[in-house]
Amino acid sequence: MLKHLYIKNFTLIDELDISLYEGFSVITGETGAGKSIILGAIALLLGQRADSKTIKQGADKCVIEAHFDLSRYNMQAFFDENDIEYDADDCIIRRELTAAGKSRAFINDTPVALSMLKELGDQLMDVHSQHQNLLLNKQDFQLEVVDIIADDATQLAKYQQTYAAYQSAEKELAELQAAIERNRENRDFLQFQYEELQNAHLLEGEQEELEQRSDTMEHSEDIKSALYTTDNALSAEQNGVIEQLRSSLSALRSIEAVYPEVGDLIQRIDSSYIDLKDVAHEISSLLESVDFDPAELDQVNNRLDRIYELEKKYHVDAIEALIEKRDNLQQQLQAIENGDESLDEVKARLSQLEAQARKEAEALTKLRTKAAKKIEDEMQKRLVPLGMPHVRFSIQLTAIELGINGTDRVSFLFSANTSTPLQPVSQVASGGEIARVMLSLKAMISGAVKLPTIIFDEIDTGVSGKTAEMMAQIMKEMGGHGRQVISITHLPQIAALGSVHYKVEKNETANGTTSKMRQLDADERVREIAQMLSGSDVSEAAIQNAKALLGH
Secondary structure, three states: OEEEEEEEEEOOEEEEEEEOOOEEEEEEOOOOOOHHHHHHHHHHHOOOOOOHHHEOOOOOEEEEEEEEOOOOOOOHHHHHHOOOOOOOOOEEEEEEEEOOOOEEEEEOOEEEOHHHHHHHHHHHEEEEOHHHHHHHHOHHHHHHHHHHHHOOHHHHHHHHHHHHHHHHHHHHHHHHHHHHHHHHHOHHHHHHHHHHHHHOOOOOOHHHHHHHHHHHHHOHHHHHHHHHHHHHHHHOOOOOHHHHHHHHHHHHHHHOOOOHHHHHHHHHHHHHHHHHHHHHHHHHHHHHHOOOOHHHHHHHHHHHHHHHHHHHHOOOOOHHHHHHHHHHHHHHHHHHHOHHHHHHHHHHHHHHHHHHHHHHHHHHHHHHHHHHHHHHHHHHHHHHHHOOOOOEEEEEEEEEEEEOOEEEEEEEEEEOOOOOOOEEHHHHOOHHHHHHHHHHHHHHHHHHHOOOEEEEEOOOOOOOHHHHHHHHHHHHHHOOOOOEEEEEOOOHHHHOOOOEEEEEEEEEEOOEEEEEEEEOOHHHHHHHHHHHHHOOOOOHHHHHHHHHHHOO
Protein backbone atom coordinates (compact mmCIF):
# COMPACT_ATOMS: atom_id res chain seq x y z
CA MET A 1 0.00 0.00 0.00
CA LEU A 2 1.24 3.47 -0.91
CA LYS A 3 1.43 5.34 2.39
CA HIS A 4 3.51 8.41 1.52
CA LEU A 5 4.38 10.32 -1.65
CA TYR A 6 7.09 12.97 -1.98
CA ILE A 7 7.67 14.97 -5.18
CA LYS A 8 10.16 17.82 -5.59
CA ASN A 9 10.84 19.96 -8.69
CA PHE A 10 8.67 17.93 -11.10
CA THR A 11 7.10 20.07 -13.88
CA LEU A 12 4.76 22.48 -11.99
CA ILE A 13 5.27 20.93 -8.55
CA ASP A 14 7.72 22.72 -6.26
CA GLU A 15 7.33 20.26 -3.43
CA LEU A 16 4.59 17.79 -2.54
CA ASP A 17 4.74 15.82 0.70
CA ILE A 18 1.53 13.93 1.42
CA SER A 19 0.31 10.82 3.24
CA LEU A 20 -2.15 8.34 1.73
CA TYR A 21 -4.30 5.73 3.37
CA GLU A 22 -5.82 2.29 3.02
CA GLY A 23 -9.35 2.01 1.60
CA PHE A 24 -11.04 4.13 -1.04
CA SER A 25 -9.66 7.65 -1.60
CA VAL A 26 -10.57 10.24 -4.23
CA ILE A 27 -8.64 13.02 -5.95
CA THR A 28 -10.48 15.93 -7.55
CA GLY A 29 -9.51 19.19 -9.15
CA GLU A 30 -10.27 21.30 -12.17
CA THR A 31 -9.06 20.26 -15.59
CA GLY A 32 -5.43 21.35 -15.96
CA ALA A 33 -4.87 21.65 -12.20
CA GLY A 34 -2.10 19.06 -12.29
CA LYS A 35 -3.65 15.65 -11.63
CA SER A 36 -1.90 14.23 -14.69
CA ILE A 37 1.40 15.62 -13.38
CA ILE A 38 1.07 13.57 -10.20
CA LEU A 39 0.27 10.48 -12.27
CA GLY A 40 3.31 11.21 -14.42
CA ALA A 41 5.50 11.28 -11.32
CA ILE A 42 4.03 7.96 -10.16
CA ALA A 43 4.68 6.50 -13.61
CA LEU A 44 8.37 7.36 -13.21
CA LEU A 45 8.39 5.50 -9.90
CA LEU A 46 6.95 2.48 -11.72
CA GLY A 47 9.81 2.40 -14.20
CA GLN A 48 8.73 4.66 -17.05
CA ARG A 49 11.60 6.28 -18.95
CA ALA A 50 12.38 9.82 -17.88
CA ASP A 51 12.69 13.07 -19.81
CA SER A 52 14.84 15.85 -18.36
CA LYS A 53 12.25 18.33 -19.67
CA THR A 54 9.93 17.23 -16.82
CA ILE A 55 12.25 18.82 -14.26
CA LYS A 56 10.85 22.12 -12.99
CA GLN A 57 12.38 25.04 -14.84
CA GLY A 58 15.40 26.41 -13.02
CA ALA A 59 15.92 23.32 -10.84
CA ASP A 60 19.03 21.11 -11.04
CA LYS A 61 17.40 17.93 -9.82
CA CYS A 62 14.00 16.32 -9.46
CA VAL A 63 13.22 13.74 -6.73
CA ILE A 64 10.19 11.44 -6.58
CA GLU A 65 9.89 9.11 -3.62
CA ALA A 66 7.19 6.76 -2.37
CA HIS A 67 6.90 4.71 0.82
CA PHE A 68 4.96 1.42 0.72
CA ASP A 69 3.65 -0.86 3.45
CA LEU A 70 4.20 -4.44 2.22
CA SER A 71 3.52 -6.22 5.50
CA ARG A 72 0.47 -8.08 4.13
CA TYR A 73 1.77 -9.00 0.69
CA ASN A 74 4.51 -11.62 1.18
CA MET A 75 7.02 -10.01 -1.21
CA GLN A 76 10.31 -10.83 0.51
CA ALA A 77 11.34 -13.29 -2.23
CA PHE A 78 11.78 -10.43 -4.74
CA PHE A 79 14.15 -8.59 -2.40
CA ASP A 80 16.13 -11.73 -1.53
CA GLU A 81 16.55 -12.69 -5.19
CA ASN A 82 17.85 -9.21 -6.06
CA ASP A 83 20.00 -8.78 -2.94
CA ILE A 84 18.06 -5.77 -1.67
CA GLU A 85 17.38 -5.07 2.00
CA TYR A 86 13.77 -5.93 2.87
CA ASP A 87 11.63 -3.78 5.15
CA ALA A 88 8.01 -4.89 5.00
CA ASP A 89 6.75 -1.87 6.93
CA ASP A 90 8.57 0.78 4.92
CA CYS A 91 9.69 -0.04 1.37
CA ILE A 92 11.11 3.09 -0.26
CA ILE A 93 11.22 3.61 -4.02
CA ARG A 94 12.98 6.69 -5.38
CA ARG A 95 13.77 8.24 -8.76
CA GLU A 96 16.19 11.11 -9.21
CA LEU A 97 16.47 13.08 -12.46
CA THR A 98 19.04 15.74 -13.22
CA ALA A 99 18.82 18.64 -15.64
CA ALA A 100 21.83 17.09 -17.41
CA GLY A 101 19.65 14.12 -18.37
CA LYS A 102 20.88 11.56 -15.83
CA SER A 103 18.40 9.27 -14.14
CA ARG A 104 18.90 7.07 -11.09
CA ALA A 105 16.56 4.59 -9.42
CA PHE A 106 16.68 3.22 -5.88
CA ILE A 107 14.86 0.54 -3.90
CA ASN A 108 15.47 0.89 -0.16
CA ASP A 109 18.48 3.11 -0.97
CA THR A 110 20.02 0.41 -3.20
CA PRO A 111 20.74 1.61 -6.78
CA VAL A 112 18.83 -0.57 -9.26
CA ALA A 113 18.25 -0.82 -13.00
CA LEU A 114 15.07 0.66 -14.40
CA SER A 115 13.88 -2.81 -15.42
CA MET A 116 14.07 -3.98 -11.80
CA LEU A 117 12.15 -0.91 -10.63
CA LYS A 118 9.45 -1.70 -13.19
CA GLU A 119 9.33 -5.34 -12.10
CA LEU A 120 8.68 -4.31 -8.50
CA GLY A 121 6.32 -1.51 -9.53
CA ASP A 122 4.13 -3.98 -11.42
CA GLN A 123 3.67 -5.88 -8.15
CA LEU A 124 2.92 -2.77 -6.09
CA MET A 125 0.54 -0.68 -8.14
CA ASP A 126 -1.83 -0.71 -11.10
CA VAL A 127 -2.60 2.66 -12.67
CA HIS A 128 -5.70 2.49 -14.85
CA SER A 129 -5.87 5.48 -17.17
CA GLN A 130 -8.34 6.07 -19.98
CA HIS A 131 -5.95 4.75 -22.61
CA GLN A 132 -5.96 1.40 -20.78
CA ASN A 133 -9.50 0.92 -22.06
CA LEU A 134 -7.82 0.23 -25.39
CA LEU A 135 -6.56 -3.01 -23.87
CA LEU A 136 -9.98 -4.46 -24.65
CA ASN A 137 -8.81 -4.47 -28.29
CA LYS A 138 -5.92 -6.76 -27.46
CA GLN A 139 -6.12 -10.54 -27.43
CA ASP A 140 -3.21 -10.76 -24.98
CA PHE A 141 -5.05 -8.72 -22.34
CA GLN A 142 -8.24 -10.75 -22.69
CA LEU A 143 -6.27 -14.00 -22.39
CA GLU A 144 -4.41 -12.62 -19.36
CA VAL A 145 -7.70 -11.86 -17.62
CA VAL A 146 -8.89 -15.44 -18.16
CA ASP A 147 -5.55 -16.84 -16.97
CA ILE A 148 -5.63 -14.75 -13.79
CA ILE A 149 -9.11 -15.98 -12.88
CA ALA A 150 -8.19 -19.53 -13.91
CA ASP A 151 -5.16 -19.37 -11.58
CA ASP A 152 -3.35 -21.49 -14.16
CA ALA A 153 0.19 -20.08 -13.78
CA THR A 154 1.64 -23.48 -12.83
CA GLN A 155 0.01 -25.28 -15.77
CA LEU A 156 0.93 -22.44 -18.15
CA ALA A 157 4.58 -22.57 -17.06
CA LYS A 158 4.58 -26.35 -17.52
CA TYR A 159 3.12 -26.00 -21.00
CA GLN A 160 5.53 -23.20 -21.97
CA GLN A 161 8.51 -25.32 -20.92
CA THR A 162 7.34 -28.15 -23.16
CA TYR A 163 6.50 -25.71 -25.96
CA ALA A 164 10.00 -24.21 -25.76
CA ALA A 165 11.48 -27.70 -26.14
CA TYR A 166 9.10 -28.32 -29.07
CA GLN A 167 10.21 -25.09 -30.77
CA SER A 168 13.85 -26.02 -30.19
CA ALA A 169 13.25 -29.41 -31.81
CA GLU A 170 11.49 -27.72 -34.75
CA LYS A 171 14.49 -25.46 -35.24
CA GLU A 172 16.89 -28.40 -34.95
CA LEU A 173 14.91 -30.33 -37.58
CA ALA A 174 14.88 -27.38 -39.99
CA GLU A 175 18.62 -26.80 -39.55
CA LEU A 176 19.38 -30.51 -39.98
CA GLN A 177 17.27 -30.73 -43.14
CA ALA A 178 18.97 -27.65 -44.57
CA ALA A 179 22.43 -28.96 -43.66
CA ILE A 180 21.76 -32.37 -45.19
CA GLU A 181 20.43 -30.74 -48.35
CA ARG A 182 23.48 -28.49 -48.62
CA ASN A 183 25.84 -31.35 -47.95
CA ARG A 184 24.19 -33.60 -50.50
CA GLU A 185 24.56 -30.88 -53.11
CA ASN A 186 28.26 -30.61 -52.23
CA ARG A 187 28.83 -34.32 -51.63
CA ASP A 188 31.20 -34.87 -54.59
CA PHE A 189 33.23 -31.81 -53.64
CA LEU A 190 33.40 -32.86 -49.99
CA GLN A 191 34.44 -36.37 -51.04
CA PHE A 192 37.21 -34.97 -53.27
CA GLN A 193 38.52 -32.78 -50.44
CA TYR A 194 38.45 -35.64 -47.97
CA GLU A 195 40.28 -38.03 -50.31
CA GLU A 196 42.88 -35.37 -51.11
CA LEU A 197 43.68 -34.89 -47.42
CA GLN A 198 43.36 -38.58 -46.60
CA ASN A 199 45.77 -39.55 -49.39
CA ALA A 200 48.28 -37.01 -48.09
CA HIS A 201 48.82 -39.29 -45.05
CA LEU A 202 49.26 -36.34 -42.72
CA LEU A 203 50.80 -36.91 -39.28
CA GLU A 204 50.81 -34.64 -36.25
CA GLY A 205 54.27 -33.09 -35.70
CA GLU A 206 55.43 -34.14 -39.15
CA GLN A 207 55.81 -30.61 -40.49
CA GLU A 208 58.13 -29.46 -37.68
CA GLU A 209 60.24 -32.62 -38.02
CA LEU A 210 60.59 -32.19 -41.78
CA GLU A 211 61.44 -28.52 -41.48
CA GLN A 212 64.20 -29.38 -39.01
CA ARG A 213 65.63 -32.11 -41.24
CA SER A 214 65.59 -29.83 -44.26
CA ASP A 215 67.38 -27.10 -42.34
CA THR A 216 69.99 -29.59 -41.09
CA MET A 217 70.76 -31.01 -44.54
CA GLU A 218 70.97 -27.60 -46.17
CA HIS A 219 73.71 -26.68 -43.64
CA SER A 220 75.48 -30.06 -43.63
CA GLU A 221 78.84 -28.66 -44.79
CA ASP A 222 78.88 -26.07 -42.01
CA ILE A 223 77.97 -28.79 -39.52
CA LYS A 224 80.73 -31.15 -40.75
CA SER A 225 83.32 -28.37 -40.63
CA ALA A 226 82.42 -27.48 -37.04
CA LEU A 227 82.46 -31.13 -35.95
CA TYR A 228 85.80 -31.76 -37.69
CA THR A 229 87.42 -28.74 -36.02
CA THR A 230 86.16 -29.86 -32.63
CA ASP A 231 87.20 -33.48 -33.18
CA ASN A 232 90.71 -32.41 -34.19
CA ALA A 233 91.07 -30.10 -31.18
CA LEU A 234 90.09 -32.90 -28.83
CA SER A 235 91.67 -35.99 -30.39
CA ALA A 236 94.79 -34.93 -32.39
CA GLU A 237 97.73 -37.21 -31.47
CA GLN A 238 100.27 -34.44 -30.83
CA ASN A 239 98.34 -31.33 -29.76
CA GLY A 240 94.91 -32.68 -28.90
CA VAL A 241 93.40 -31.69 -25.57
CA ILE A 242 92.88 -35.32 -24.54
CA GLU A 243 96.50 -36.31 -25.25
CA GLN A 244 97.76 -33.26 -23.32
CA LEU A 245 95.53 -34.11 -20.35
CA ARG A 246 96.82 -37.69 -20.40
CA SER A 247 100.43 -36.40 -20.31
CA SER A 248 99.56 -34.01 -17.46
CA LEU A 249 98.04 -36.87 -15.44
CA SER A 250 101.13 -39.03 -15.99
CA ALA A 251 103.45 -36.23 -14.81
CA LEU A 252 101.41 -35.47 -11.67
CA ARG A 253 101.11 -39.14 -10.69
CA SER A 254 104.92 -39.44 -10.87
CA ILE A 255 105.27 -36.92 -8.04
CA GLU A 256 102.19 -37.83 -5.99
CA ALA A 257 104.19 -40.07 -3.59
CA VAL A 258 106.62 -37.27 -2.68
CA TYR A 259 104.13 -34.39 -3.12
CA PRO A 260 100.67 -35.49 -1.87
CA GLU A 261 99.22 -32.00 -2.40
CA VAL A 262 98.56 -32.89 -6.09
CA GLY A 263 96.22 -35.79 -5.21
CA ASP A 264 93.02 -33.73 -5.44
CA LEU A 265 94.14 -32.13 -8.69
CA ILE A 266 94.83 -35.57 -10.19
CA GLN A 267 91.23 -36.63 -9.41
CA ARG A 268 89.75 -33.50 -10.95
CA ILE A 269 91.87 -33.72 -14.11
CA ASP A 270 91.12 -37.43 -14.37
CA SER A 271 87.35 -36.69 -14.21
CA SER A 272 87.68 -34.06 -16.95
CA TYR A 273 89.80 -36.47 -19.01
CA ILE A 274 87.08 -39.14 -18.85
CA ASP A 275 84.30 -36.61 -19.75
CA LEU A 276 86.28 -35.22 -22.70
CA LYS A 277 87.01 -38.72 -23.99
CA ASP A 278 83.22 -39.35 -24.02
CA VAL A 279 82.61 -36.01 -25.77
CA ALA A 280 85.30 -36.80 -28.34
CA HIS A 281 83.72 -40.19 -28.99
CA GLU A 282 80.28 -38.59 -29.59
CA ILE A 283 81.79 -35.89 -31.81
CA SER A 284 83.53 -38.58 -33.84
CA SER A 285 80.29 -40.54 -34.21
CA LEU A 286 78.36 -37.42 -35.32
CA LEU A 287 81.10 -36.62 -37.83
CA GLU A 288 80.79 -40.04 -39.37
CA SER A 289 76.95 -39.80 -39.51
CA VAL A 290 76.73 -36.37 -41.13
CA ASP A 291 76.54 -36.89 -44.81
CA PHE A 292 74.89 -34.74 -47.46
CA ASP A 293 72.38 -36.70 -49.59
CA PRO A 294 70.84 -34.45 -52.30
CA ALA A 295 68.16 -37.04 -53.06
CA GLU A 296 66.97 -37.15 -49.45
CA LEU A 297 66.90 -33.34 -49.29
CA ASP A 298 64.77 -33.23 -52.44
CA GLN A 299 62.42 -35.81 -50.92
CA VAL A 300 62.04 -33.83 -47.70
CA ASN A 301 61.49 -30.53 -49.51
CA ASN A 302 58.98 -32.10 -51.88
CA ARG A 303 57.00 -33.40 -48.90
CA LEU A 304 57.09 -29.96 -47.27
CA ASP A 305 55.99 -28.30 -50.51
CA ARG A 306 52.94 -30.61 -50.59
CA ILE A 307 52.05 -29.76 -46.99
CA TYR A 308 52.47 -26.01 -47.65
CA GLU A 309 50.33 -26.33 -50.78
CA LEU A 310 47.49 -27.97 -48.83
CA GLU A 311 47.73 -25.39 -46.05
CA LYS A 312 47.44 -22.55 -48.54
CA LYS A 313 44.55 -24.24 -50.32
CA TYR A 314 42.57 -24.80 -47.12
CA HIS A 315 43.55 -21.45 -45.54
CA VAL A 316 45.32 -22.86 -42.50
CA ASP A 317 48.87 -22.51 -41.17
CA ALA A 318 49.57 -25.85 -39.50
CA ILE A 319 49.39 -29.51 -40.38
CA GLU A 320 47.21 -30.12 -37.30
CA ALA A 321 44.55 -27.83 -38.83
CA LEU A 322 44.65 -29.89 -42.03
CA ILE A 323 44.13 -33.06 -39.99
CA GLU A 324 41.18 -31.42 -38.21
CA LYS A 325 39.72 -30.40 -41.59
CA ARG A 326 40.10 -33.96 -42.85
CA ASP A 327 38.31 -35.35 -39.79
CA ASN A 328 35.49 -32.79 -40.12
CA LEU A 329 35.01 -33.72 -43.75
CA GLN A 330 34.81 -37.35 -42.74
CA GLN A 331 32.11 -36.50 -40.18
CA GLN A 332 30.15 -34.50 -42.78
CA LEU A 333 30.28 -37.40 -45.21
CA GLN A 334 29.16 -39.78 -42.48
CA ALA A 335 26.32 -37.38 -41.59
CA ILE A 336 25.21 -37.43 -45.22
CA GLU A 337 25.25 -41.22 -45.17
CA ASN A 338 23.33 -41.27 -41.87
CA GLY A 339 21.15 -38.24 -42.67
CA ASP A 340 17.85 -40.07 -42.95
CA GLU A 341 18.47 -41.86 -39.68
CA SER A 342 19.22 -38.59 -37.90
CA LEU A 343 16.16 -36.96 -39.43
CA ASP A 344 13.97 -39.81 -38.23
CA GLU A 345 15.32 -39.43 -34.69
CA VAL A 346 14.62 -35.68 -34.58
CA LYS A 347 11.19 -36.13 -36.19
CA ALA A 348 10.28 -38.75 -33.60
CA ARG A 349 11.36 -36.46 -30.77
CA LEU A 350 9.46 -33.54 -32.33
CA SER A 351 6.32 -35.65 -32.62
CA GLN A 352 6.62 -36.71 -28.99
CA LEU A 353 7.05 -33.11 -27.83
CA GLU A 354 4.12 -31.95 -29.95
CA ALA A 355 1.88 -34.61 -28.42
CA GLN A 356 3.00 -33.60 -24.93
CA ALA A 357 2.48 -29.89 -25.68
CA ARG A 358 -1.03 -30.55 -27.03
CA LYS A 359 -1.87 -32.60 -23.94
CA GLU A 360 -0.74 -29.78 -21.64
CA ALA A 361 -2.48 -27.18 -23.83
CA GLU A 362 -5.68 -29.20 -23.51
CA ALA A 363 -5.34 -29.06 -19.72
CA LEU A 364 -4.91 -25.27 -20.03
CA THR A 365 -8.04 -25.03 -22.18
CA LYS A 366 -10.08 -26.89 -19.56
CA LEU A 367 -8.96 -24.49 -16.85
CA ARG A 368 -9.68 -21.50 -19.09
CA THR A 369 -13.10 -22.81 -20.12
CA LYS A 370 -14.08 -23.17 -16.48
CA ALA A 371 -12.72 -19.69 -15.69
CA ALA A 372 -14.51 -18.18 -18.71
CA LYS A 373 -17.86 -19.38 -17.38
CA LYS A 374 -17.01 -17.91 -13.97
CA ILE A 375 -16.07 -14.56 -15.55
CA GLU A 376 -19.28 -14.49 -17.61
CA ASP A 377 -21.42 -15.02 -14.52
CA GLU A 378 -19.42 -12.49 -12.48
CA MET A 379 -19.50 -9.82 -15.19
CA GLN A 380 -23.25 -10.25 -15.62
CA LYS A 381 -23.73 -9.64 -11.89
CA ARG A 382 -21.45 -6.60 -11.90
CA LEU A 383 -22.66 -4.92 -15.11
CA VAL A 384 -26.42 -5.11 -14.55
CA PRO A 385 -26.33 -2.76 -11.53
CA LEU A 386 -24.15 -0.37 -13.54
CA GLY A 387 -27.08 0.73 -15.69
CA MET A 388 -27.06 -2.15 -18.20
CA PRO A 389 -30.06 -4.32 -17.28
CA HIS A 390 -30.04 -6.27 -20.56
CA VAL A 391 -26.30 -6.72 -20.87
CA ARG A 392 -24.82 -9.94 -22.17
CA PHE A 393 -21.14 -10.73 -21.72
CA SER A 394 -19.62 -13.87 -23.20
CA ILE A 395 -16.11 -15.24 -23.62
CA GLN A 396 -15.35 -17.11 -26.80
CA LEU A 397 -12.46 -19.58 -26.81
CA THR A 398 -11.30 -20.45 -30.32
CA ALA A 399 -8.81 -23.23 -31.02
CA ILE A 400 -5.62 -22.13 -32.75
CA GLU A 401 -2.28 -23.76 -33.53
CA LEU A 402 0.27 -24.29 -30.79
CA GLY A 403 1.66 -20.96 -29.55
CA ILE A 404 3.50 -19.57 -26.58
CA ASN A 405 0.26 -19.33 -24.56
CA GLY A 406 -1.35 -22.57 -25.66
CA THR A 407 -4.00 -23.24 -28.30
CA ASP A 408 -6.67 -20.72 -27.27
CA ARG A 409 -7.68 -17.40 -28.76
CA VAL A 410 -9.86 -15.43 -26.35
CA SER A 411 -12.46 -12.91 -27.43
CA PHE A 412 -14.71 -10.91 -25.11
CA LEU A 413 -18.17 -10.59 -26.67
CA PHE A 414 -20.63 -7.95 -25.55
CA SER A 415 -24.14 -6.70 -26.12
CA ALA A 416 -25.85 -3.95 -24.14
CA ASN A 417 -29.38 -4.97 -25.15
CA THR A 418 -31.36 -7.98 -26.30
CA SER A 419 -31.77 -6.80 -29.90
CA THR A 420 -28.05 -6.54 -30.64
CA PRO A 421 -26.08 -9.74 -31.31
CA LEU A 422 -22.96 -10.46 -29.29
CA GLN A 423 -19.90 -8.88 -30.90
CA PRO A 424 -16.32 -8.12 -29.80
CA VAL A 425 -16.61 -5.63 -26.94
CA SER A 426 -14.18 -3.11 -28.43
CA GLN A 427 -16.30 -2.89 -31.60
CA VAL A 428 -19.75 -2.32 -30.13
CA ALA A 429 -19.40 -0.86 -26.62
CA SER A 430 -19.60 2.90 -26.14
CA GLY A 431 -16.98 4.79 -24.14
CA GLY A 432 -19.10 4.70 -21.02
CA GLU A 433 -19.85 1.01 -21.46
CA ILE A 434 -16.19 0.17 -21.94
CA ALA A 435 -15.36 2.10 -18.77
CA ARG A 436 -17.89 0.02 -16.83
CA VAL A 437 -16.62 -3.22 -18.38
CA MET A 438 -13.02 -2.37 -17.48
CA LEU A 439 -13.95 -1.38 -13.93
CA SER A 440 -15.80 -4.66 -13.47
CA LEU A 441 -12.86 -6.62 -14.87
CA LYS A 442 -10.41 -4.75 -12.64
CA ALA A 443 -12.58 -5.36 -9.59
CA MET A 444 -12.68 -9.07 -10.38
CA ILE A 445 -8.95 -9.29 -11.15
CA SER A 446 -7.97 -7.35 -8.03
CA GLY A 447 -9.53 -10.04 -5.89
CA ALA A 448 -7.34 -12.66 -7.54
CA VAL A 449 -4.07 -10.71 -7.86
CA LYS A 450 -4.29 -8.75 -4.60
CA LEU A 451 -2.34 -5.71 -5.80
CA PRO A 452 -1.59 -3.35 -2.87
CA THR A 453 -2.61 -0.16 -4.73
CA ILE A 454 -4.96 0.52 -7.65
CA ILE A 455 -5.37 4.00 -9.14
CA PHE A 456 -8.28 4.78 -11.47
CA ASP A 457 -7.73 7.86 -13.61
CA GLU A 458 -11.14 9.17 -14.71
CA ILE A 459 -12.57 5.71 -15.31
CA ASP A 460 -15.96 7.41 -14.88
CA THR A 461 -15.73 9.06 -18.32
CA GLY A 462 -19.06 8.77 -20.13
CA VAL A 463 -21.16 7.90 -17.08
CA SER A 464 -23.20 9.92 -14.60
CA GLY A 465 -25.96 9.78 -12.02
CA LYS A 466 -26.86 6.44 -10.50
CA THR A 467 -24.36 4.57 -12.66
CA ALA A 468 -21.52 6.73 -11.36
CA GLU A 469 -22.67 6.03 -7.80
CA MET A 470 -22.65 2.28 -8.47
CA MET A 471 -19.14 2.51 -9.96
CA ALA A 472 -18.05 4.31 -6.81
CA GLN A 473 -19.57 1.54 -4.71
CA ILE A 474 -17.49 -1.01 -6.64
CA MET A 475 -14.30 0.96 -6.06
CA LYS A 476 -15.17 1.40 -2.40
CA GLU A 477 -15.74 -2.34 -2.13
CA MET A 478 -12.37 -3.01 -3.78
CA GLY A 479 -10.70 -0.76 -1.21
CA GLY A 480 -12.38 -2.56 1.65
CA HIS A 481 -10.36 -5.77 1.50
CA GLY A 482 -6.95 -4.62 2.73
CA ARG A 483 -6.26 -2.75 -0.50
CA GLN A 484 -5.85 0.87 -1.43
CA VAL A 485 -8.00 2.23 -4.25
CA ILE A 486 -7.57 5.82 -5.44
CA SER A 487 -9.93 7.37 -7.98
CA ILE A 488 -9.20 10.58 -9.88
CA THR A 489 -12.67 11.81 -10.73
CA HIS A 490 -14.82 14.72 -11.91
CA LEU A 491 -18.06 13.20 -10.61
CA PRO A 492 -19.46 14.24 -7.22
CA GLN A 493 -21.21 10.87 -6.80
CA ILE A 494 -17.82 9.14 -6.83
CA ALA A 495 -16.00 11.83 -4.84
CA ALA A 496 -18.57 11.61 -2.07
CA LEU A 497 -17.92 7.93 -1.38
CA GLY A 498 -14.20 8.27 -0.74
CA SER A 499 -12.96 7.75 2.79
CA VAL A 500 -10.28 10.39 2.20
CA HIS A 501 -10.57 13.31 -0.24
CA TYR A 502 -7.61 15.11 -1.86
CA LYS A 503 -7.72 18.15 -4.10
CA VAL A 504 -5.22 19.21 -6.74
CA GLU A 505 -4.97 22.98 -7.24
CA LYS A 506 -3.01 25.28 -9.50
CA ASN A 507 -1.73 28.52 -8.03
CA GLU A 508 -0.14 31.58 -9.63
CA THR A 509 2.87 32.86 -7.66
CA ALA A 510 5.58 35.46 -8.18
CA ASN A 511 7.82 32.59 -9.36
CA GLY A 512 5.26 31.22 -11.81
CA THR A 513 2.52 28.60 -11.84
CA THR A 514 2.65 25.81 -9.25
CA SER A 515 0.52 22.75 -8.67
CA LYS A 516 -0.28 21.30 -5.24
CA MET A 517 -2.31 18.46 -3.74
CA ARG A 518 -3.74 18.58 -0.23
CA GLN A 519 -6.11 16.56 1.92
CA LEU A 520 -9.49 18.25 2.49
CA ASP A 521 -11.11 18.52 5.89
CA ALA A 522 -14.85 17.92 6.37
CA ASP A 523 -15.96 21.48 5.58
CA GLU A 524 -13.64 21.81 2.60
CA ARG A 525 -14.93 18.54 1.28
CA VAL A 526 -18.55 19.69 1.42
CA ARG A 527 -17.66 22.84 -0.52
CA GLU A 528 -15.58 20.90 -3.10
CA ILE A 529 -18.42 18.48 -3.86
CA ALA A 530 -20.92 21.35 -3.95
CA GLN A 531 -18.71 23.08 -6.49
CA MET A 532 -18.58 19.88 -8.54
CA LEU A 533 -22.39 19.84 -8.48
CA SER A 534 -23.07 23.49 -9.34
CA GLY A 535 -19.91 25.03 -10.74
CA SER A 536 -17.91 27.99 -9.45
CA ASP A 537 -20.99 29.73 -7.96
CA VAL A 538 -21.74 27.47 -5.02
CA SER A 539 -25.36 27.79 -3.94
CA GLU A 540 -26.89 26.79 -0.64
CA ALA A 541 -28.84 24.12 -2.47
CA ALA A 542 -25.60 22.69 -3.83
CA ILE A 543 -24.13 22.62 -0.33
CA GLN A 544 -27.17 20.75 0.96
CA ASN A 545 -26.93 18.31 -1.94
CA ALA A 546 -23.23 17.81 -1.19
CA LYS A 547 -24.02 17.08 2.45
CA ALA A 548 -26.67 14.62 1.37
CA LEU A 549 -24.22 12.82 -0.89
CA LEU A 550 -21.73 12.69 1.97
CA GLY A 551 -24.40 11.32 4.31
CA HIS A 552 -24.29 14.32 6.66
